Amino acid sequence: MSTNTNELLEIRNLRTSFRIKDTYYPAVDNVSLTLRKNEILAIVGESGCGKSTLATSIVGLHNSINTKVEGEILYNNQNLVNLTDTQFNKLRGNDIGFIFQDPLSALNPLMRIGEQIEEGLVYHTKLNKTQRENRVLELLDQVGIPNVQRVAKQFPHQLSGGMRQRVMIAIALSGKPAIIIADEPTTALDVTIQAQILDLLKTLQDEIQSGIILITHDLGVVAEVADRVAVMYAGEVIEEASVVELFRNPKHPYTRSLLKSIPQTNSENEQLEVIQGMVPSLVKLPRQGCRFSSRIPWIPQSAHEENPELHEVAPGHLVRCTCWKEFHFEDEEGSVNQ
Amino acid sequence: MWKTIIRRVLIMIPQLFILSLLIFILAKQMPGDPFTGLITPETDPNVLEEMRIKAGFYDPWYVQYYNWIANAAQGDFGQSYTYKKPVADIIGARGLNTLLLSLLSVILVYLIAIPLGVLAGRYQESFLDKSIVLYSFISYAIPTFVLSLIFVYVFGYRLMWFPTSGTVDISLDAGTWEYYWSRFYHLLLPAITYALLGTTGIIQYLRTEIIDAKTMDYVKTARSKGIPMKKVYSRHIFRNSLLPIAAFLGFTITGLLSGSIFIETVFGYQGMGKLFIDSILSRDYSVITALVMLFGFLALLGSLLSDIILSIVDPRIRID
Ligand SMILES: Nc1ncnc2c1ncn2[C@@H]1O[C@H](COP(=O)(O)OP(=O)(O)OP(=O)(O)O)[C@@H](O)[C@H]1O
Ligand code: SF4
Ligand SMILES: [Mg+2]
Secondary structure, three states, X not given: OOXXXXXXXXXXXXXXEEEEOOEEEEEXXXXXXXXXXXXXXXXXXXXXXXXXXXXXXXXXXXXXXXEEEEEEEEEOOEEHHHOOHHXXXXXXXXXXXXXXXXXXXXXXXXXXXXXXXHHHHHHHOOOOHHHHHHHHHHHHHHOOOOOHHHHHOOOHHHOOHHHHHHHHHXXXXXXXXXXXXXXXXXXXXXXXXXXXXXXXXHHHHHHHOOEEEXXXXXXXXXXXXXOEEEEEEOOEEEEEEEHHHHHHOOOOHHHHHHHHOOOOOOOOOOOOOOOOOOOOOOOOOOOOOOOOHHHOOOOOHHHOOOOOOEEEEEXXXXXXXXHHHOOOOOOOOOOOOO | OHHHHHHHHXXXXXXXXXXXXXXXXXXXXXXXXXXXXXXXXXXXXXXXXXXXXXXXXXXXXXXXXXXXXXXXXXXXXXXXXXXXXXXXXXXXXXXXXXXXXXXXXXXXXXHHHHHHHHHHHHOOOOHHHHHHHHHHHHXXXXXXXXXXXXXXXXXXXXXXXXXXXXXXXXXOXXXXXXXXXXXXXXXXXXXHHHHHHOOHHHHHHHHHHHHHHHOOHHHHHHHHOOOOHHHHHHHHHHHHHHHHHHOHHHHHHHHHHHHHHXXXXXXXXXXXXXXXXXXXXXXXXXXXXXXXXXXXXXXXXXHHHHHHHHXXXXXXXXXX
């Protein structure tokens, strides 16, 4: 774990709710996280647990008509939750870069690559046209794209998936951001390409020293590049620790089931195979008591905390609930705590 | 690109062949024959019979078909029985009138439909959007001839703002400035009428396209770059939604031809549409078949034009 205590971004009690038929349902519920300089913070969890919602809340990319964001997201002494769109535009693409999951749909199909990278520079830099064009080539080169002159004039469909994701990264980098948020940047890519993109992210991070929030549902990815991990379940963080600590000493039953499922997770089947069942939908999610208990019915009711809180079990290692002390997998006997 | 265009043109040959065969069969099925109109109580049946034989009326159908096609291929669609002139000449003169009317109508359609479609999509679900959608449905539901009649009555006869029939003031000399102005003036009301009714497709298409585009990932990317929402709209959403509209041009022109049938008839505008109705009423077969053939050909041409335009504006569609 990084000993650097330079805090870049501090999320406190963030709650992001979507309106469904006149009622707001939190998809991110009371999440507190800290991103430090020069660190890769991974956020892991199954599909639907609120990872993307968390990411878009940070940069204000949600649809304000049906979304409510509460809590604090502190960056540079300002609370991002209260920013207007115009204020956000100063941060987006400049202080905070964003990388999306599917580079094919995330790039405008009718716009040349060079133009798409240059666009942000128009608003965040004072460079003139020629300088911007040179900067575009520089960025393309930085993300390991060959033939930069030609690629800049091409359209997204003319590039391979890996190249497109490199372009996305170039866009995210263009404002020399302090923070990069990558929402499943490798999920849409082939295995070999995934590794290259992860390497690139890691290398770039060493170069530019920014903090990266890496969203993924692949613990293999986490082990490879992240410094710290937050595991999310149904909108909540249920465990947070350094990567080494989490892999060596996982506490929460959900984390343990995730880890247990790694060997079975072959790279083609991206979905995590965890404990039976799935994240309940927003409307059906139990808001009282423990959100996970329904998926481990063999644990006696008495073992669950009524309203599980995050407890610090070791320095920097937070776990929601206490019943992990009694937890065991269904096919195991009695209380196991390695 | 040229290769594809040539290939597409070649594909049109069998399409035209099938079309011509259908037209021929249908024409044969029509009651009466070109001479029916000439029959009076004094008509000598023998003379009539002779004329029929001379015109090839009793030849086997394939001989008749072959003759028709062979001549048509050379631009000879036969004589018109009502006008006593070669069909090609009649259509030629009317064709220009329809072309002018169509061009002006298309321009007006785009001038009306694009801003409305863009506004409706941009301010989705607003009062403005709902009004525009309502207009587009109403205009779709109103039959062309009904609105034409209303406009002729109100703006032509009542308010006398526009001429009520014809293509030009016949007292003017061709070539003078007044003459061209008069032609344009005669075009205006039919074109406006057509345009008001012809916008539904483009408005609806543009509106849905913009609403869809708003939810696209690339729009999120654009926003994540921190560019102002206004620019996200103009550079990404509108641009991407408008490009396919260009491809509508081909189809719009095709649609105009069929629309012109009613418009021209009501406005007494001497174009191909009116010619078509007149020929049907007088059973001028050679003109009818030639016109149907021509409309069919233009429809095929329109769709080819659309494909070509689309391949030019959308880099993803490569034709090589
Ligand atoms: N705009 C929205 N309106 C209503 N509900 C939404 C909206 N966006 C997301 N949700 C719901 O919020 C929950 C969290 O979604 P989110 O996309 O953040 O999950 P995720 O962890 O990113 O999943 P994935 O791995 O599939 O990307 C889900 O139940 C989802 O259905
Ligand atoms: S109380 Fe039980 S079910 Fe709930 S989080 Fe803790 S271990 Fe899981
Ligand atoms: Mg997601």
